[in-house]
Amino acid sequence: MHVVAAVANEGVLTFDLAVPCEVFGWDRSYLGVEWYDFFVCAADPPPLRTCTGFSIDTPHRLDDLARADTVIIPGWSDPEHEPSAELVDALQEAYRRGARIASICIGAFVLGCAGLLDGRPCTTHWAFADQLSRRFPRARVDPDVLYVDDGQVLTSAGTAAGMDLCLHMVRTDHGVEVANGVARRVVMPPHREGGQAQYIERPVPETGDDGLQRACTWALEHLDESLGVEDLARHAAMSTRTFARRFRAAIGTTPGEWLLQQRLLLAQRLLETTDHSVDRVAHAVGFGTATTLRHHFAARVHTSPHAYRRTFRGEQPAV
Numbered sequence: 001m002h003v004v005a006a007v008a009n010e011g012v013l014t015f016d017l018a019v020p021c022e023v024f025g026w027d028r029s030y031l032g033v034e035w036y037d038f039f040v041c042a043a044d045p046p047p048l049r050t051c052t053g054f055s056i057d058t059p060h061r062l063d064d065l066a067r068a069d070t071v072i073i074p075g076w077s078d079p080e081h082e083p084s085a086e087l088v089d090a091l092q093e094a095y096r097r098g099a100r101i102a103s104i105c106i107g108a109f110v111l112g113c114a115g116l117l118d119g120r121p122c123t124t125h126w127a128f129a130d131q132l133s134r135r136f137p138r139a140r141v142d143p144d145v146l147y148v149d150d151g152q153v154l155t156s157a158g159t160a161a162g163m164d165l166c167l168h169m170v171r172t173d174h175g176v177e178v179a180n181g182v183a184r185r186v187v188m189p190p191h192r193e194g195g196q197a198q199y200i201e202r203p204v205p206e207t208g209d210d211g212l213q214r215a216c217t218w219a220l221e222h223l224d225e226s227l228g229v230e231d232l233a234r235h236a237a238m239s240t241r242t243f244a245r246r247f248r249a250a251i252g253t254t255p256g257e258w259l260l261q262q263r264l265l266l267a268q269r270l271l272e273t274t275d276h277s278v279d280r281v282a283h284a285v286g287f288g289t290a291t292t293l294r295h296h297f298a299a300r301v302h303t304s305p306h307a308y309r310r311t312f313r314g315e316q317p318a319v
Helices: 014-025 062-067 087-098 105-113 124-136 162-175 176-185 211-222 229-234 240-251 256-272 278-284 290-301 305-313
Strands: 003-007 037-042 070-071 100-102 147-150 151-154
Touching: 003 014, 003 162, 014 037, 014 087, 014 162, 037 062, 062 087, 070 087, 070 105, 087 100, 087 105, 100 162, 105 124, 105 151, 147 162, 151 290, 162 176, 211 229, 211 240, 211 256, 229 240, 229 256, 240 256, 256 278, 256 290, 256 305, 278 290, 278 305, 290 305
Parallel strands: 003 037, 003 070, 070 100, 100 151
Antiparallel strands: 147 151
16 A cells, blocks of 8 residues: 655645645545555644644654655745754655655745755745745756656645645556546546646836836837837837846846736736637737737746636636
């Protein structure tokens, strides 16, 4: 029987811990396979107070990880909260003996502390991706995906993406039909389209430069038009070269890249809040054609406009 252990610490994120409990903790042998032996292991002296104020208890301690075939680190209490030396040792030992190691949300920071992300592709909640990259520069952090399976080490994005990862592990262990059976019971799609990019908010930063701010404000009011760097520079009362240099210094990207991001953000808002056809949305944000909008959506949001609308509205787009 495959043994799965979830490690909880003081302040553990409640939903993140509940996900592996739901997927692996229920006896689902009715699906025709031998189900998992699951337990929750305490990384700190129990009872453990969760992030939402109630406490949980468990008889299992870190030495019980020695019998686990899969070890899951759910959302850690804080990315800056260093795991104990005992937990780091237990994770490294589990890895050496071939156990599968997984994290949900900012649990990835614990894997990083154990050296398990070095040289690996990985992910975490998009809001903490830059912090994970800075703290563990040898990790190859992808902030856009829902989860990463790098063989023995798996990481997921925030909260609900932990369910995607756990269903993926069930699919790997028992096949598509069993994973679909679990998904139906927990009322989840067996596989979600797209990645974290569709959930990331990208507010326009304050530039501190009146000319740049004026140009950005004007551009946001004219996204349905064909805009170039020359147009923005003119409204900033600068030469094109000076504008491009000062824009990158203030905002951290090129004017062309910023315009593309703003067009996509507007397209997302229109898909969420209107019944406009994809073609009409494409024209409203300056892409011109639905084909161009689909291309940029696939490249940047990792899904299609139709799938995005279904995700955020639960509706079919207007014909």
